[in-house]
Amino acid sequence: MDFYLGLAQIIGVHTLLGLSAYVVLLTGQVSLAQAGFMAIGAYVAAMLTVLSGWPLMAALIAAGLVAGITACLVGFPALRVHGLMLVVATVAFGEIVRLFFFNFDYQISRGSIKVGPLGGEGFRQIRYFPENGWTTLHVALFIWAIVALVMAALWWMDRSRAGAVLRAVGEDEIAAQSCGINLTAVKVSAMTAGGVIAGLAGGLYAHYTTHIEQTNFTILVATFAIAYPILGGLSSVFGTVAAVIFIQGFLVEGLRFLGDWRNLLFGALIVLVMNIRPSGLLDARTMAALRRLFGRREG
Amino acid sequence: MLELQGLSKHFGGVRAVDSLDLRITPGQIFGLIGPNGSGKSTTVNLITGLLPVTRGSIKLAGEEITNLPTHVRLSTGIARTFQNIRLFGQLTVWQNLWVAENARAQRERASFLSRWLGGERGARTRITRALEFSGLADKADELAANLAFGEQRRLELARAMAAEPKLLLLDEPAAGMNPEEIGALDDRIRQIRDSGITVLLIEHHMELIMAIADRIAVLNFGQKIAEGTPAEIQSNPAVREAYLGTAA
Amino acid sequence: MLFVDLVQSIVDGLLFGATYALIGIGFTLVFGVLHKINMAYGAASVGGAYAALRLIVLIGGPAWASLLIAGIAGGLFGLLIYWICFRFIPLSNPLATLMSTVGMFLLAEEIIVHTTDGMPQNYPVVVSGIADVGELMIRGDLVFVFVCAIIAMIVLLYLLYRTKLGIATRAVSQQPIAAQLVGIRLDHINALTFVVTGALGGFAGALIGSAVGLLSPLLVVPLTIKGLIVTVIGGLGSIPGAIIAGLLVGVAENVFQYFRGVTERDIYVMLLLFVFLVFRPGGIFSSTAKRD
Numbered sequence: 001m002d003f004y005l006g007l008a009q010i011i012g013v014h015t016l017l018g019l020s021a022y023v024v025l026l027t028g029q030v031s032l033a034q035a036g037f038m039a040i041g042a043y044v045a046a047m048l049t050v051l052s053g054w055p056l057m058a059a060l061i062a063a064g065l066v067a068g069i070t071a072c073l074v075g076f077p078a079l080r081v082h083g084l085m086l087v088v089a090t091v092a093f094g095e096i097v098r099l100f101f102f103n104f105d106y107q108i109s110r111g112s113i114k115v116g117p118l119g120g121e122g123f124r125q126i127r128y129f130p131e132n133g134w135t136t137l138h139v140a141l142f143i144w145a146i147v148a149l150v151m152a153a154l155w156w157m158d159r160s161r162a163g164a165v166l167r168a169v170g171e172d173e174i175a176a177q178s179c180g181i182n183l184t185a186v187k188v189s190a191m192t193a194g195g196v197i198a199g200l201a202g203g204l205y206a207h208y209t210t211h212i213e214q215t216n217f218t219i220l221v222a223t224f225a226i227a228y229p230i231l232g233g234l235s236s237v238f239g240t241v242a243a244v245i246f247i248q249g250f251l252v253e254g255l256r257f258l259g260d261w262r263n264l265l266f267g268a269l270i271v272l273v274m275n276i277r278p279s280g281l282l283d284a285r286t287m288a289a290l291r292r293l294f295g296r297r298e299g
Numbered sequence: 300m301l302e303l304q305g306l307s308k309h310f311g312g313v314r315a316v317d318s319l320d321l322r323i324t325p326g327q328i329f330g331l332i333g334p335n336g337s338g339k340s341t342t343v344n345l346i347t348g349l350l351p352v353t354r355g356s357i358k359l360a361g362e363e364i365t366n367l368p369t370h371v372r373l374s375t376g377i378a379r380t381f382q383n384i385r386l387f388g389q390l391t392v393w394q395n396l397w398v399a400e401n402a403r404a405q406r407e408r409a410s411f412l413s414r415w416l417g418g419e420r421g422a423r424t425r426i427t428r429a430l431e432f433s434g435l436a437d438k439a440d441e442l443a444a445n446l447a448f449g450e451q452r453r454l455e456l457a458r459a460m461a462a463e464p465k466l467l468l469l470d471e472p473a474a475g476m477n478p479e480e481i482g483a484l485d486d487r488i489r490q491i492r493d494s495g496i497t498v499l500l501i502e503h504h505m506e507l508i509m510a511i512a513d514r515i516a517v518l519n520f521g522q523k524i525a526e527g528t529p530a531e532i533q534s535n536p537a538v539r540e541a542y543l544g545t546a547a
Numbered sequence: 548m549l550f551v552d553l554v555q556s557i558v559d560g561l562l563f564g565a566t567y568a569l570i571g572i573g574f575t576l577v578f579g580v581l582h583k584i585n586m587a588y589g590a591a592s593v594g595g596a597y598a599a600l601r602l603i604v605l606i607g608g609p610a611w612a613s614l615l616i617a618g619i620a621g622g623l624f625g626l627l628i629y630w631i632c633f634r635f636i637p638l639s640n641p642l643a644t645l646m647s648t649v650g651m652f653l654l655a656e657e658i659i660v661h662t663t664d665g666m667p668q669n670y671p672v673v674v675s676g677i678a679d680v681g682e683l684m685i686r687g688d689l690v691f692v693f694v695c696a697i698i699a700m701i702v703l704l705y706l707l708y709r710t711k712l713g714i715a716t717r718a719v720s721q722q723p724i725a726a727q728l729v730g731i732r733l734d735h736i737n738a739l740t741f742v743v744t745g746a747l748g749g750f751a752g753a754l755i756g757s758a759v760g761l762l763s764p765l766l767v768v769p770l771t772i773k774g775l776i777v778t779v780i781g782g783l784g785s786i787p788g789a790i791i792a793g794l795l796v797g798v799a800e801n802v803f804q805y806f807r808g809v810t811e812r813d814i815y816v817m818l819l820l821f822v823f824l825v826f827r828p829g830g831i832f833s834s835t836a837k838r839d
Contacts, residue, residue: 095768168387168394180399182371267652271631
């Protein structure tokens, strides 16, 4: 049972990670910095609960805020440049964050041991859940409650005018400008929202694994983050969830018997899907067809 | 309504628009014509702010807008359509209008929440009316990319109108249309003018522009070579020269 | 004494930076022709070097031959990447080829890890020796790397500016539609670009291996990122920009290492990118990069 609960925790955190990239992707921007924002969230939340004794919920909110503010600050210079340059800038930013934590020491004595982040050793002993008597089930439910909250918010936003505006920017920036949309404001907002969600994901991740280090937040994680919404299709948040369940549930856990070879599958799968369905598995046409099938109307 | 003074745009050594002076009075359909490459589309891009001005000034209803960013100009009341249609293809027809209607809401300072979350009933009725006006009422949930060509043109016009502009720039709205569709377009542009919106119409289709424009300016090599009523323009020797010299 | 050390690290950085320039040129050429970034490029370059190293170890042969084999292997990988990640994917969808090459990047990195068990492999010495110039030490292997990189650049520029194929390639990058109208086959030129840049990358990968003394999967990510930084700082699509930016990044890396140590140096190299994004977003030669 614990195995499945653990898997549910992983899927929950990765869903948040994917959703953080989803918001940004809606505006047509590709951010490979999501692992960096996640790292910021993870270290902030863990330091607050372990070193400062904050309650988890407050620490998570702080983690989301700090990651969001960072995303906003990165957004301004990075969004001055277009598409492909942004990819480069965000890759670089993600690595800056990772290398920062590689060099980051801040330890205090707690009884006989020292706690806190220690460079390449990482940050051990994030024991909020065991110390407060949370079972694996509690943790899984807590993570999924937050996932559900974020998904509901994004789903709602998607159907509101804000969602239409984000997508309009993603479709055609010149036409969007000519419709009175402030491109910078929209893109930086999306980036900020993505940062907040990634920060939450990081905060949750730090607490359920109890040990974080910079290698948890490499470019591979950033790639996972954008791969989920792109593979799932950008038409709705459910595509992202489906892709996370497929990759984390099926490819990573289900094919464990393949051993290390399954790592090869992830890259190959991305290449394959992009060849067969360049707009993702659930693209706009499929979604429109599904919608007609179920007789729902929009607007 | 719109006043251009000494407006110039140079690309390197090329003077795409050269010291252009125009005055468009409110409630007119103002035609802007000229051979290919005479600077018409550049003028539109300068007025909407997509291109920075090299020299000169642009005033809208007496207010200086020369250096305002594009999106701000729209909320001061300039809307446009594009020569090569630029709809949000993966958005539905309804969403296309919803996005554009935001500019009007912004202008009226509708409360942040109602504007963004779309609970506002006014927006709904306005969009429904715009859909009916352009004959797209039954296509509201269709993706814009799936519309037929003529429908896309109508949607683009409706999208520009959804912002409730004071000045509407139409960049070759009749391009690629058949005579029947052009007839319908003719009526629609007149209706727009009669509702009090000033129209700047850029068009290749002479029959259409001569029929509906109140006043016409002719550009050649970025300079204005003539301005007057349709009758005056038709009899102007310089205009004949420009067209016959290059296009015939 | 301090000053000599600083000059020493600048010289070393300048010499080694030539390899970054090669990688930057590879990224920038593909961008110029297709307006796409091939994210798998760094991985394929290291892969080419690996393939050559294995072959040399397997069948024996002089160390310098590995450089040429790496170039050939890199060219083949380039063609493979074109076929798998670009040929059948609509180029109008900007996300699709970005994702497919990111997928390829992960795949290539994993294949390298798998075939070598993740262990670093020693690279044979091609040129050794140190020459003393005043108080400076000039490392023979770095001079060799620098000279080879310059030769590769000259060959590339000759191909681009003096051969029919090169002129066709430049025509495609400047006016794709007009180029097609005069009978240039777009997919041939695209494939050719990948072969040429791939060969350049494989060669650069082998040079890096010979200068560092080993190949490791850990080279892939930093090399990719530095190549991308070089491309952006040089201005997307600009070959002279990539050359200068490559040398600049090489120097910056060594100087930061001198002042801040090896674990922190890359942070500052990447911050350099942000400095450029804020003050000169179009790169060193910023006039041409404004269109996209």
